[in-house]
Amino acid sequence: MHAMNIRRRWMLRAAGAAFGSLSPWWPGLAWGQAGDLSSREASLAGWRRRIRQILERKRLPIIDVEATYVAGRTNIAYMIDQMNELEVAQIAFAPANAATSQQALDLHREYPEYFIPTSNSGEFPRWWNDPIAFLAGVRRELTTGQYYLMGEHEFRHYPSPEQVAAGQTVRDITIPLDGPAGEALFRLSEDTGLVFQLHYEIEDRLLPALETMLARYPKARLIWCHTAMVRYPQRASSYTPDYVRGLLERFGGLHFDLAIPDPAHVYKPSGERDSTLFSNGRLDGRWQAVIERHPDRFLAASDYRPPVEQQYRDNILRQRTLILDVLSEPSRHQVAYGNAWRLLTGERWTA
Numbered sequence: 001m002h003a004m005n006i007r008r009r010w011m012l013r014a015a016g017a018a019f020g021s022l023s024p025w026w027p028g029l030a031w032g033q034a035g036d037l038s039s040r041e042a043s044l045a046g047w048r049r050r051i052r053q054i055l056e057r058k059r060l061p062i063i064d065v066e067a068t069y070v071a072g073r074t075n076i077a078y079m080i081d082q083m084n085e086l087e088v089a090q091i092a093f094a095p096a097n098a099a100t101s102q103q104a105l106d107l108h109r110e111y112p113e114y115f116i117p118t119s120n121s122g123e124f125p126r127w128w129n130d131p132i133a134f135l136a137g138v139r140r141e142l143t144t145g146q147y148y149l150m151g152e153h154e155f156r157h158y159p160s161p162e163q164v165a166a167g168q169t170v171r172d173i174t175i176p177l178d179g180p181a182g183e184a185l186f187r188l189s190e191d192t193g194l195v196f197q198l199h200y201e202i203e204d205r206l207l208p209a210l211e212t213m214l215a216r217y218p219k220a221r222l223i224w225c226h227t228a229m230v231r232y233p234q235r236a237s238s239y240t241p242d243y244v245r246g247l248l249e250r251f252g253g254l255h256f257d258l259a260i261p262d263p264a265h266v267y268k269p270s271g272e273r274d275s276t277l278f279s280n281g282r283l284d285g286r287w288q289a290v291i292e293r294h295p296d297r298f299l300a301a302s303d304y305r306p307p308v309e310q311q312y313r314d315n316i317l318r319q320r321t322l323i324l325d326v327l328s329e330p331s332r333h334q335v336a337y338g339n340a341w342r343l344l345t346g347e348r349w350t351a
């Protein structure tokens with residue numbers, strides 16, 4: 001019944017001249033109400049305006065696609081100052097510790113040019129205690145057509161550095177990617193055309209399930225967060241730049257974000273340097289070659305969350321100097337904001 005409604009709505013729209021140029025996977029549109037189109041256009045116009053203002057200053061705008069919003073803890077005034085200073089055009093803030101994704105809509109309503117409505121981040125107990133119920137809620141929310149991206153979903157997650165420091169191990173998460181929750185998430189992306197973010201620690205034993213799902217859901221689109229963040233190298237011997245290049249060439253819906261720690265960072269529980277995208281303090285040449293070969297598949301991101309709010313500036317500046325600045329001019333524009341624009345809006349960025 002759903003599928004039929006979607007098709008009927010799409011065909012009605014496709015018949016109208018105003019929609020003639022849209023590709024059939026325009027994210028969210030198939031599910032949205034026709035009445036939302038004007039607010040959608042207003043949202044896109046505001047984002048476009050801010051990106052252009054930064055470009056006109058001959059600076060490189062960033063759309064930050066991975067960030068977790070926590071009401072009462074995220075200092076929005078501070079973040080807006082940071083965004084203005086660092087030329088971050090937009091943040092896709094995914095609310096955590098919330099009953100619904102409504103806060104993302106509220107943020108966008110209050111600061112329309114700054115924040116992109118993103119569904120709940122799957123980084124808190126409501127996700128890992130009952131991922132199926134969580135996704136059923138997201139599915140209902142996406143039918144409004146008001147969201148542009150699905151937040152980060154943890155399927156395999158080691159405790160974060162700040163949790164380790166606090167002696168917390170509660171976020172040692174394992175949810176099978178090829179189980180019911182993974183099926184529901186990949187299917188949701190196929191049904192809506194929206195991209196989801198995946199947190200999936202890099203382990204050899206976990207890769208077959210990912211490849212199975214990518215093959216089973218070829219129209220699903222996802223951003224595998226934290227490129228080359230390897231926290232236990234002995235568990236990840238098969239993950240190499242060549243392996244990732246192969247994945248990109250086999251699976252068109254797969255993307256990666258560049259939210260990773262600084263080159264010298266050591267993940268305490270393993271004692272290993274986890275930012276393997278870098279070697280000798282700079283972008284590793286083999287990884288640089290993969291990004292340059294597939295510049296439409298990598299996205300800038302901060303991994304903002306409230307406990308590390310004060311590091312936002314360093315995280316963005318590091319991404320600029322160590323990654324974006326060393327890419328070719330066209331690739332840098334794609335990775336910083338062009339790919340995000342395309343994935344979130346369904347339109348190619350045009351200046």
Ligand SMILES: [Zn+2]
Pocket residue numbers: 152199225226
């Ligand atoms: Zn993550």
